[in-house]
Amino acid sequence: MKAKNFVKYALLYLILGIGAVFMIFPFFWMITGGFKTSQEISAFPPLLFPSHFNLKNFEFALETAPFAKYFANSVIVTISSVTLSTLTTILAAFAFSRLDFKGRDTIFALLLALMMVPFEMIVITNYRTIINMGLLNTRLALIIPFTSSIFYTYILRNFFVSIPDSLYKSAKIDGCSNWQYLWKVMVPMARPSLVTIILLNGIAAWNSFFWPMLVTNTSAARTLPFGLYAFMTEGGARNEYMMAAATIVVLPMMILFLFARKYIVTGVSKGGLKG
Amino acid sequence: MKITIEGLTKKFGEVVAVRDFDAVIEKGQLVCLLGPSGCGKSTMLYMLAGTEAATSGKIYFDDEDVTYMAPEDRGVGLVFQNYALYPHMTVLQNICFPLEIQKVPKAERIKRAKEIAKLVQIDEYLHRKPSQLSGGQQQRVAIARALVKKPRLLLLDEPLSNLDARLRLVMREEIRRIQQETKVTTIFVTHDQEEAMSISDSILLMKDGEEQQSDAPQVLYDNPINAFTANFLGVPAINNIYGYVKDGKFHTHDNSAIIEHEACKKAPEGRKLAFAIRPESVELSDVKANFKAYLVHTYAMGKEELSYMNVGTTEIRGYLPNGTEVDKEYNIRLKDKGVFIFDEETGERYA
Numbered sequence A: 001m002k003a004k005n006f007v008k009y010a011l012l013y014l015i016l017g018i019g020a021v022f023m024i025f026p027f028f029w030m031i032t033g034g035f036k037t038s039q040e041i042s043a044f045p046p047l048l049f050p051s052h053f054n055l056k057n058f059e060f061a062l063e064t065a066p067f068a069k070y071f072a073n074s075v076i077v078t079i080s081s082v083t084l085s086t087l088t089t090i091l092a093a094f095a096f097s098r099l100d101f102k103g104r105d106t107i108f109a110l111l112l113a114l115m116m117v118p119f120e121m122i123v124i125t126n127y128r129t130i131i132n133m134g135l136l137n138t139r140l141a142l143i144i145p146f147t148s149s150i151f152y153t154y155i156l157r158n159f160f161v162s163i164p165d166s167l168y169k170s171a172k173i174d175g176c177s178n179w180q181y182l183w184k185v186m187v188p189m190a191r192p193s194l195v196t197i198i199l200l201n202g203i204a205a206w207n208s209f210f211w212p213m214l215v216t217n218t219s220a221a222r223t224l225p226f227g228l229y230a231f232m233t234e235g236g237a238r239n240e241y242m243m244a245a246a247t248i249v250v251l252p253m254m255i256l257f258l259f260a261r262k263y264i265v266t267g268v269s270k271g272g273l274k275g
Numbered sequence B: 001m002k003i004t005i006e007g008l009t010k011k012f013g014e015v016v017a018v019r020d021f022d023a024v025i026e027k028g029q030l031v032c033l034l035g036p037s038g039c040g041k042s043t044m045l046y047m048l049a050g051t052e053a054a055t056s057g058k059i060y061f062d063d064e065d066v067t068y069m070a071p072e073d074r075g076v077g078l079v080f081q082n083y084a085l086y087p088h089m090t091v092l093q094n095i096c097f098p099l100e101i102q103k104v105p106k107a108e109r110i111k112r113a114k115e116i117a118k119l120v121q122i123d124e125y126l127h128r129k130p131s132q133l134s135g136g137q138q139q140r141v142a143i144a145r146a147l148v149k150k151p152r153l154l155l156l157d158e159p160l161s162n163l164d165a166r167l168r169l170v171m172r173e174e175i176r177r178i179q180q181e182t183k184v185t186t187i188f189v190t191h192d193q194e195e196a197m198s199i200s201d202s203i204l205l206m207k208d209g210e211e212q213q214s215d216a217p218q219v220l221y222d223n224p225i226n227a228f229t230a231n232f233l234g235v236p237a238i239n240n241i242y243g244y245v246k247d248g249k250f251h252t253h254d255n256s257a258i259i260e261h262e263a264c265k266k267a268p269e270g271r272k273l274a275f276a277i278r279p280e281s282v283e284l285s286d287v288k289a290n291f292k293a294y295l296v297h298t299y300a301m302g303k304e305e306l307s308y309m310n311v312g313t314t315e316i317r318g319y320l321p322n323g324t325e326v327d328k329e330y331n332i333r334l335k336d337k338g339v340f341i342f343d344e345e346t347g348e349r350y351a
């Protein structure tokens, strides 16, 4: 019996281990690549580690392209759009689950139907709107279209609906207003789902590429991912520079993930969220 | 606080959950709202608490009309069937919550919460989450949360239904003790007649949204106003023998048995009747008997036996002395108490 279990676990860990290596290796290659010289990076057979860790590539990347500016833009855009969209998501989910108003379910069904419309189709109308608003090449153009999310509203509404009515009635008897009930009871109860929503939203905002490419053509409002792309084309295709620049772009998200890993994993498995 | 309910009605569309209900609940009493599932007990409580609006009728707390008053202004505490504790808060935070909403200063909140926690004996668990408590402990937290704001009226909606049989007995006593210590007027909803009998000063019995009878438990048991009350109270249930009265004697419909009893004089001839006998109201007799019964089998129950006997073709249950021989016919005499005649169709009581 014991031997059988051992074999089972050995196999399991072997498979998981191989999977992990496949996942981690590109990141490893990117980070070490950022420290290599141009000979080392194109050496054959490939070198796992650079001969010594020099920061020249990072310096070059930061000098040629305004990565600091991109980084600041990314931070501002991500924080603003995540904050705003989380707020609208919470309020909308509350309205669609707890408030009784005429046509509530019809409106909600219509919103859900909108999820069927592919992003690429919305992009064109959004682009026109941004131009008409005169927001081209501004950070606002990167924030405004992402201040609400039907999908996350739907996820959160479902969670809110599952909270028993008696909690609401009980709070009402204690003199709790809707507003207080939302922030003191519903939101804290939904914390795991909310953390997941915030993180997934944050990752999406941070990595967003297509939309920034459309609405920012100067470096003033550019965010990191598109900035990286611009650097690649402007700075010549030098692998070691690209690796260094890519590391700068990805690092903040990786650090965030390490800290919030527990929430992402439990949130995704518990909240029925498949990002 | 005295509660007066006048002609209270609640409709959900076509469904009438509570119909034209009148009741008076005296100050400091523990009253049980008793009735089968779906008869409108919870609806009644919600109207008293103010979370459901009455369709018509009036509710008075003392002399104040509260029918349209907002829930938070009524000063009631409500313990839900499922306790409705906030899962993300500790026991202490749960109990403090009503005070927090009322903006009571933090230090006082905690002081009052701890006092109440002591009263309901959960002061050891103040820092646990509800999911780390047993059902009985959760219930006590729910009661503490309802009591902490010093309600004028405490409403309990089947608070014991999730507990096992033994814990239910303990918690029943516990609720009685807490109620007597706080002297708060209390309405306790249950569909368990035994629970209602043992805990309450008075029982309000309802069926299909209508009040059947309201009185002290023993009065309801000894003096039921109709067949529903008689059938609803008592374990084992009252025996019903169906038949008619002719020439001052009760005959079963199939004429398989005759009961001679003075109560028969009060029942009208020519109506379908139910002759109802409480199990403890039968005894063996050598001399003058009310009817004959054939003893089929018995279960020992301590000093007496629960016996199944046939009166004609109807099986009835009664308590007979230990060692009564089975498969024999006996003369049965009825005691003064616990014998009634009801109308089989309307349930009206004749005797």
Ligand SMILES: Nc1ncnc2c1ncn2[C@@H]1O[C@H](COP(=O)(O)OP(=O)(O)OP(=O)(O)O)[C@@H](O)[C@H]1O
Pocket: B012, B015, B016, B017, B035, B036, B037, B038, B039, B040, B041, B042, B043, B044, B191
């Ligand atoms: N919100 C509602 N909408 C429609 N009908 C309702 C609603 N609430 C209750 N009812 C109906 O009103 C009647 C009384 O319900 P209520 O919950 O008061 O019964 P109850 O006596 O508490 O039953 P139980 O012992 O099962 O809890 C039932 O027929 C129920 O279906």
Ligand SMILES: [Mg+2]
Pocket: B041, B042, B043, B081, B157, B158
């Ligand atoms: Mg109920």
